[in-house]
Amino acid sequence: MPDQLLFGMEVFLNGLMAGVLYALVALGFVLIYKASGVFNYAQGVMALFAALTLVGIMEGQVPFAHLINATLGTEIHHFGWHLPGIVAILLTMGVMVLLAWAVNHFVMRHLVNQEPIILFMATIGLAYFMEGFGDLMWGSDIKKLDVGLPQGMSTVIDEVTYGWFGYGFFIDNLDIVATVIAALLVVALTIFSQYSKQGRALRAVADDHQAALSVGISLKFIWVLVWSIAGFVALVAGIMWGTKSGVQFSLSLIALKALPVLMLGGFTSIPGAIVGGLIIGVGEKLFEFIVGPMVGGATENWFAYVLALLFLVFRPQGLFGEKIIERV
Amino acid sequence: MKLKLITAAVAAVMAAGPALADLTFPSLSYRTGPYAANGIPFADGYADYFTLLNERDGGIGGVKTELLECETGYNTEKGVECYESTKGAGSLVYQPLSTGITYQLIPKATADGVPVHSMGYGRTSAKNGAVFHNIFNYPANYWDAASIAIKHLLDENGGDLKGKKIALVYHNSAYGKEPIRTLEELSKKHGYELRLLAVDHPGQEQKSQWLQIRRERPDYVIMWGWGVMNQVAIQEAVNIRFPMENFIGIWWSGSENDVLPAGEGADGYKSLTFHNVGKDFPLFGDIQKYVVDAGKAAGAGDQIGTVLYNRGLYAAMLAAEAAKTAQAIHGVKDITPAMMRDGMEALEMTEAKMAGLGLPGFGPEFSVSCENHGGNGFGAVVQWDAKAHKWGLITDFFQSDQDVLGPLVAEDSSAFAAENGITAGCN
Numbered sequence: 001m002p003d004q005l006l007f008g009m010e011v012f013l014n015g016l017m018a019g020v021l022y023a024l025v026a027l028g029f030v031l032i033y034k035a036s037g038v039f040n041y042a043q044g045v046m047a048l049f050a051a052l053t054l055v056g057i058m059e060g061q062v063p064f065a066h067l068i069n070a071t072l073g074t075e076i077h078h079f080g081w082h083l084p085g086i087v088a089i090l091l092t093m094g095v096m097v098l099l100a101w102a103v104n105h106f107v108m109r110h111l112v113n114q115e116p117i118i119l120f121m122a123t124i125g126l127a128y129f130m131e132g133f134g135d136l137m138w139g140s141d142i143k144k145l146d147v148g149l150p151q152g153m154s155t156v157i158d159e160v161t162y163g164w165f166g167y168g169f170f171i172d173n174l175d176i177v178a179t180v181i182a183a184l185l186v187v188a189l190t191i192f193s194q195y196s197k198q199g200r201a202l203r204a205v206a207d208d209h210q211a212a213l214s215v216g217i218s219l220k221f222i223w224v225l226v227w228s229i230a231g232f233v234a235l236v237a238g239i240m241w242g243t244k245s246g247v248q249f250s251l252s253l254i255a256l257k258a259l260p261v262l263m264l265g266g267f268t269s270i271p272g273a274i275v276g277g278l279i280i281g282v283g284e285k286l287f288e289f290i291v292g293p294m295v296g297g298a299t300e301n302w303f304a305y306v307l308a309l310l311f312l313v314f315r316p317q318g319l320f321g322e323k324i325i326e327r328v
Numbered sequence: 329m330k331l332k333l334i335t336a337a338v339a340a341v342m343a344a345g346p347a348l349a350d351l352t353f354p355s356l357s358y359r360t361g362p363y364a365a366n367g368i369p370f371a372d373g374y375a376d377y378f379t380l381l382n383e384r385d386g387g388i389g390g391v392k393t394e395l396l397e398c399e400t401g402y403n404t405e406k407g408v409e410c411y412e413s414t415k416g417a418g419s420l421v422y423q424p425l426s427t428g429i430t431y432q433l434i435p436k437a438t439a440d441g442v443p444v445h446s447m448g449y450g451r452t453s454a455k456n457g458a459v460f461h462n463i464f465n466y467p468a469n470y471w472d473a474a475s476i477a478i479k480h481l482l483d484e485n486g487g488d489l490k491g492k493k494i495a496l497v498y499h500n501s502a503y504g505k506e507p508i509r510t511l512e513e514l515s516k517k518h519g520y521e522l523r524l525l526a527v528d529h530p531g532q533e534q535k536s537q538w539l540q541i542r543r544e545r546p547d548y549v550i551m552w553g554w555g556v557m558n559q560v561a562i563q564e565a566v567n568i569r570f571p572m573e574n575f576i577g578i579w580w581s582g583s584e585n586d587v588l589p590a591g592e593g594a595d596g597y598k599s600l601t602f603h604n605v606g607k608d609f610p611l612f613g614d615i616q617k618y619v620v621d622a623g624k625a626a627g628a629g630d631q632i633g634t635v636l637y638n639r640g641l642y643a644a645m646l647a648a649e650a651a652k653t654a655q656a657i658h659g660v661k662d663i664t665p666a667m668m669r670d671g672m673e674a675l676e677m678t679e680a681k682m683a684g685l686g687l688p689g690f691g692p693e694f695s696v697s698c699e700n701h702g703g704n705g706f707g708a709v710v711q712w713d714a715k716a717h718k719w720g721l722i723t724d725f726f727q728s729d730q731d732v733l734g735p736l737v738a739e740d741s742s743a744f745a746a747e748n749g750i751t752a753g754c755n
Contacts (some may be wrong), residue, residue, distance in 0.1 A: 007543055031393040066628050076737060140364035142559065142585045152567050170542055172567055211496050241532065246589025250530050250556035257533065288536040298500035298526035300536065
């Protein structure tokens with residue numbers, strides 16, 4: 001088999017894996033948009049906040065230590081424990097539920113039936129608040145995150161593909177884990193959304209807040225629930241991206257990678273987020289592989305948006321988005 | 329009543345502002361935002377050195393120093409706002425801590441007569457002081473760095489790089505593209521093959537670039553990265569099992585922040601530097617005694633001895649030495665920004681001077697002149713020991729290839745002078 005074809009196949013597979021990581025971020029946006037019609041600008045910061053909290057809890061870091069020490073003249077930094085990853089993840093999930101409650105209690109419930117742009121602006125404010133709050137709570141140093149996920153080249157795939165083609169493909173073990181987790185997440189979320197009482201209530205709220213309230217659905221409960229689920233998805237995305245680069249404030253920028261995925265897959269479809277992620281991942285990687293060397297490289301960021309815009313021209317609601325017709 | 333109000337307002341302004349007799353050093357820091365992890369240690373080192381001078385020596389030449397810290401968030405607009413809001417306080421020298429802010433301040437500071445010190449960043453051709461009267465970039469610049477990396481590889485290969493493949497993984501920005509011209513010129517001279525691999529900002533996803541490196545198997549990789557790009561690049565290099573001792577980063581890709589997330593895999597990674605590492609210097613004893621123990625350490629006091637803390641401390645030390653030189657030249661203690669500029673232009677850093685300050689071997693020896701605002705272009709290589717969590721200097725400070733760089737600096741600075749109607753010259 002020609003070398004370029006083999007390399008292209010390797011790039012294709014890695015594009016799929018990268019796409020899954022983008023989709024993980026996009027999923028959080030979709031969940032909140034589906035339930036409340038809110039484009040949650042703070043989703044990237046939620047992933048950062050979740051990852052910061054996870055590392056902090058795992059390493060026994062005292063939250064707000066700098067503030068406490070500066071105010072009280074103390075020198076406390078650590079509780080002195082190191083928790084297993086799974087325990088820390090559960091405790092972090094508790095914090096994310098608390099955050100969801102706080103977002104609903106202090107922000108969203110005051111904005112019921114407001115224009116979508118007002119809700120969007122509120123999430124911008126929330127993003128900046130959470131970034132500063134996370135900084136104050138856990139500090140801004142770059143933290144290593146190790147919850148026991150395998151990382152580095154998959155030797156099995158390398159050896160198997162070498163046996164087949166005489167060239168071993170590189171696939172990151174972390175990407176394989178991310179793919180499995182994303183698949184499980186989508187299945188779980190789809191089942192929840194389609195078949196559970198809360199899932200159906202969630203969809204009713206998404207259609208019309210007032211109508212849902214009139215049939216006895218608790219808006220407060222549904223919003224806390226959906227922000228909690230989005231918090232969980234943010235935690236998963238934070239773990240994956242944080243394991244790759246360390247937990248740091250640039251993590252919030254991963255939201256930029258989710259936008260073209262949402263444009264392509266649609267804002268209201270969970271499978272759309274996954275398929276959109278895969279198309280963007282593969283598209284940008286193959287474009288960089290084939291065209292990148294001719295134009296100086298670094299094409300991935302802008303090409304993802306070009307690809308999304310191309311899809312928008314032919315299907316404005318995205319591949320899987322709901323077509324909304326508003327009659328005047 | 330109106331007079332009382334005006335008097336009260338004037339009194340309040342005088343009370344809030346620094347005492348007129350203080351030597352004012354602004355600190356354009358970034359303790360917040362995506363790059364805060366790098367901004368905090370630098371700002372702490374810069375602040376602690378001036379605190380030490382005040383506490384131990386009563387300031388510089390008997391005049392207390394005043395640090396005006398202004399948060400830029402590594403944002404160019406905010407950086408310019410910081411400059412505008414602090415220049416009226418008699419600020420002696422600006423360290424913009426960002427190439428973007430430096431470019432904005434070059435015309436402003438020149439017009440205002442305030443010196444700028446862009447140490448290891450900014451516009452490389454500012455080395456030509458005959459064109460850039462108020463801009464200094466000693467002790468080394470990006471083009472020096474590119475040359476130092478190649479010289480190090482020459483040393484490792486018995487002086488011969490013919491047929492070797494070197495890849496440059498760079499941040500796709502003006503900063504990241506800085507070394508390309510130098511590396512291209514040096515490739516003509518030394519016969520290596522240069523491969524350019526751009527990474528889009530912020531650099532969280534670099535799979536394409538590292539798959540390419542895995543396919544093409546360059547002998548060495550040089551990196552011009554910043555922020556998250558560094559950590560991801562080092563992790564990806566570990567993932568593809570690239571030999572870390574053949575991977576060299578610019579000095580902005582060589583702090584603890586960059587290597588710690590990759591854990592043991594980062595062992596052996598190299599970086600360039602223009603100052604020493606660690607805290608095994610007598611001055612750090614004084615920092616502990618007069619600053620930390622006195623409860624006057626900047627920030628949380630937990631950055632002392634890290635690479636970027638040392639860089640901030642080194643920047644402050646050079647500023648203080650230039651201020652001393654200015655005091656000696658002009659025979660006054662309360663120097664002005666114009667006098668500070670003269671002090672910077674006459675600065676001479678010798679080993680004896682650094683040893684006297686409690687920092688023996690901390691940086692290269694260099695001297696500044698009107699024609700040369702960039703020092704002598706000396707740098708060194710450090711290597712990461714992942715087990716010990718320590719950087720170690722593995723070479724002496726050595727000089728970049730001035731034969732190649734001299735004409736490049738002359739060409740670029742002449743173009744700048746022509747564009748801006750500047751008549752180059754030294755009075």
